Amino acid sequence: MTNRKWEGKGSKSFLRRRQFLQLAGLSGFSLLAGGCSSSLLDSEVNGIFEPINQKVETLLFNPAKLAPEFTKSAIEPDALLINTYKDTPELDRNLFRLEVMGEVNQPLALSLDQIEKLPRTSMIIRHICVEGWSAIVQWAGVRLVDLIQLAKPKTAAQYVYFMSADGYYESWDLASAIHPQTLMVYEKNGAPLTTDNGAPLRLASPIKLGYKLSKWVTQIILTDKLRDSKGYWEDQGYEWYAGL
């Protein structure tokens, strides 16, 4: 592997213990939607936090094939076309919560402030829409794998559903979801993500076609099976895996 940023064992993409402790120290930071809200942080502070999902560990241990990244000068600022199937939802930044739920031991409801304090990753990649256009874009946000790890996935988790505020829905295989270049982003080309492009939070990844990259994501749901509804476009005949 040539790209040092991603090199090595997958555990590098986990939140490190120190970062967890930083989070634990944030006033009012609660990772949990409800329940025994201190247990996760307590166990981490006591040093007994360990990855609990062997399947996620194993997937991460197999080095992921990385898609090409580009230099700043390759960014095509006007090439990303707005592609929205319905109306554009306006979400209140202060009320916004990203829920991570389903086959997890620690359901989460994270505010944007909390998400922005998690380790940030930036990448310049090519976005490809099946409709025949593409754009080299810089995205910045958090790795989806970090959010999934925070929620402590159960071994039954196999798929990840993304629910969006405009009614769009998508499902992904877990291996693609925890790929190091799969991000939940809040920044595009060095500026805060605009509403049209999916603010406050959207999926970005160079390993899937554009229609897999949900905008306005409000819920991430881990499941043990694929439902009859697989995705907005997939349910109309588009390919489900849609890998690049």
Ligand SMILES: Nc1nc2c(c(=O)[nH]1)N[C@H]1C(S)=C(S)[C@@H](COP(=O)(O)O)O[C@H]1N2
């Ligand atoms: N919620 C939601 N996400 C979506 C879509 C949509 O209509 N609704 N369109 C998809 C398609 S087909 C593409 S190509 C990209 C386009 O992202 P952009 O509008 O930021 O260029 O968003 C994807 N994510």
Ligand SMILES: [Mo]
């Ligand atoms: Mo698309």
